[in-house]
Amino acid sequence: MTNVKVDITMSLDGFIAGPNDRPGEGLGEGGERLHAWLHDLDSFHELHGREGGEASPDSDVLREAMESVGAVVLGRRMFDNAEGWGDNPPFAMPVYVLTHEQREPLEKEGGTTFHFVNDGIESAVRQARAAAGDKDVHVGGGADTIQQALRAGLVDEIHVHVAPMLLGRGVSLFGEGLVGVDLEPTRVLHSPAVTHLRYRVVA
Amino acid sequence: MTNVKVDITMSLDGFIAGPNDRPGEGLGEGGERLHAWLHDLDSFHELHGREGGEASPDSDVLREAMESVGAVVLGRRMFDNAEGWGDNPPFAMPVYVLTHEQREPLEKEGGTTFHFVNDGIESAVRQARAAAGDKDVHVGGGADTIQQALRAGLVDEIHVHVAPMLLGRGVSLFGEGLVGVDLEPTRVLHSPAVTHLRYRVVA
Numbered sequence: 001m002t003n004v005k006v007d008i009t010m011s012l013d014g015f016i017a018g019p020n021d022r023p024g025e026g027l028g029e030g031g032e033r034l035h036a037w038l039h040d041l042d043s044f045h046e047l048h049g050r051e052g053g054e055a056s057p058d059s060d061v062l063r064e065a066m067e068s069v070g071a072v073v074l075g076r077r078m079f080d081n082a083e084g085w086g087d088n089p090p091f092a093m094p095v096y097v098l099t100h101e102q103r104e105p106l107e108k109e110g111g112t113t114f115h116f117v118n119d120g121i122e123s124a125v126r127q128a129r130a131a132a133g134d135k136d137v138h139v140g141g142g143a144d145t146i147q148q149a150l151r152a153g154l155v156d157e158i159h160v161h162v163a164p165m166l167l168g169r170g171v172s173l174f175g176e177g178l179v180g181v182d183l184e185p186t187r188v189l190h191s192p193a194v195t196h197l198r199y200r201v202v203a
Numbered sequence: 204m205t206n207v208k209v210d211i212t213m214s215l216d217g218f219i220a221g222p223n224d225r226p227g228e229g230l231g232e233g234g235e236r237l238h239a240w241l242h243d244l245d246s247f248h249e250l251h252g253r254e255g256g257e258a259s260p261d262s263d264v265l266r267e268a269m270e271s272v273g274a275v276v277l278g279r280r281m282f283d284n285a286e287g288w289g290d291n292p293p294f295a296m297p298v299y300v301l302t303h304e305q306r307e308p309l310e311k312e313g314g315t316t317f318h319f320v321n322d323g324i325e326s327a328v329r330q331a332r333a334a335a336g337d338k339d340v341h342v343g344g345g346a347d348t349i350q351q352a353l354r355a356g357l358v359d360e361i362h363v364h365v366a367p368m369l370l371g372r373g374v375s376l377f378g379e380g381l382v383g384v385d386l387e388p389t390r391v392l393h394s395p396a397v398t399h400l401r402y403r404v405v406a
Binding site for chain 1: 215216217233353361363365367368369370371372375376377378379380381382383384385386387388391393395398400402
């Protein structure tokens with residue numbers, strides 16, 4: 001069964017990137033440290049086509065996330081960032097980009113094809129569902145896109161990797177306005193580097 | 204050794220109360236559900252001088268928090284709320300209230316004495332430390348007071364009980380501006396009702 005999920009790293013104070021997260025500047029000022037838990041994982045190396053890294057429970061969490069996803073939904077700004085990743089972006093699957101720009105699909109190496117969706121989040125998720133087969137759809141970001149999907153009731157699961165820090169400023173994952181969304185905790189895993197919280201959206 | 208700690212329930216999107224949390228209105232609109240995990244715990248019943256409730260790991264977490272604390276620091280708004288709790292407020296220990304009002308200590312039943320501190324958070328925490336003996340100091344809230352204590356580098360531990368919900372609006376625990384606070388996860392416990400995250404502040 002296809003689940004539509006959010007799967008993202010957040011600081012304890014709710015930020016997923018620092019301020020000024022312009023294309024090519026990664027996760028904004030101070031934001032790169034959010035992803036410190038990823039850098040030495042063997043699954044993260046694999047995702048980026050590199051050798052090495054270490055096996056660990058955190059690495060298993062990332063690998064599980066990678067293997068369960070069959071299609072991705074991104075906002076336009078995330079796509080602009082992703083373009084910076086070059087000819088072989090680390091998706092290897094169809095990616096549906098929300099944009100006002102009308103544009104033919106863009107095929108990259110390694111199985112990543114960007115499809116440009118002009119008619120909103122519901123359409124993007126519907127198309128991604130169809131492409132994902134029996135795998136999951138990952139609403140990858142940014143925060144605006146994730147909030148749109150939550151507001152539209154399209155999200156089945158929220159996986160949040162809580163980085164042990166207060167970032168203090170930047171891009172808030174949930175922002176304000178997602179009033180009265182009930183969640184059911186379905187799994188908690190943790191290491192000294194990160195706490196993995198998984199929820200099912202129940203209402 | 205006395206630790207100064209924050210210990211509070213937060214929604215996954217970072218709120219500790221709903222909007223309009225006026226004295227006598229509890230936790231603001233929609234906020235009461237943040238504390239749903241507490242209501243059936245035998246330790247919570249005990250805290251409020253009532254019989255009954257259920258033993259559980261969540262109840263042990265609350266009891267541990269209660270038993271470890273020797274003094275409390277509150278902001279003025281929290282005190283106004285606390286006054287609503289009547290002649291026997293559930294502290295049973297010295298409480299230091301940050302306020303501009305000059306006022307004699309106010310002794311209540313059951314061991315609670317409110318002391319009014321006019322010279323800022325550092326003074327309030329210092330006085331609470333002295334009163335706590337070898338127990339901990341609990342910076343109880345509200346968010347402004349907690350943020351002041353964090354900004355002044357006075358907090359040793361952050362215990363956050365993550366309620367499985369998005370509240371969407373209200374009082375943000377950390378707000379914005381606590382830039383670059385590094386945390387070390389020291390314990391994670393969880394139940395279907397709540398996830399207990401504990402951190403040591405390292406920088």
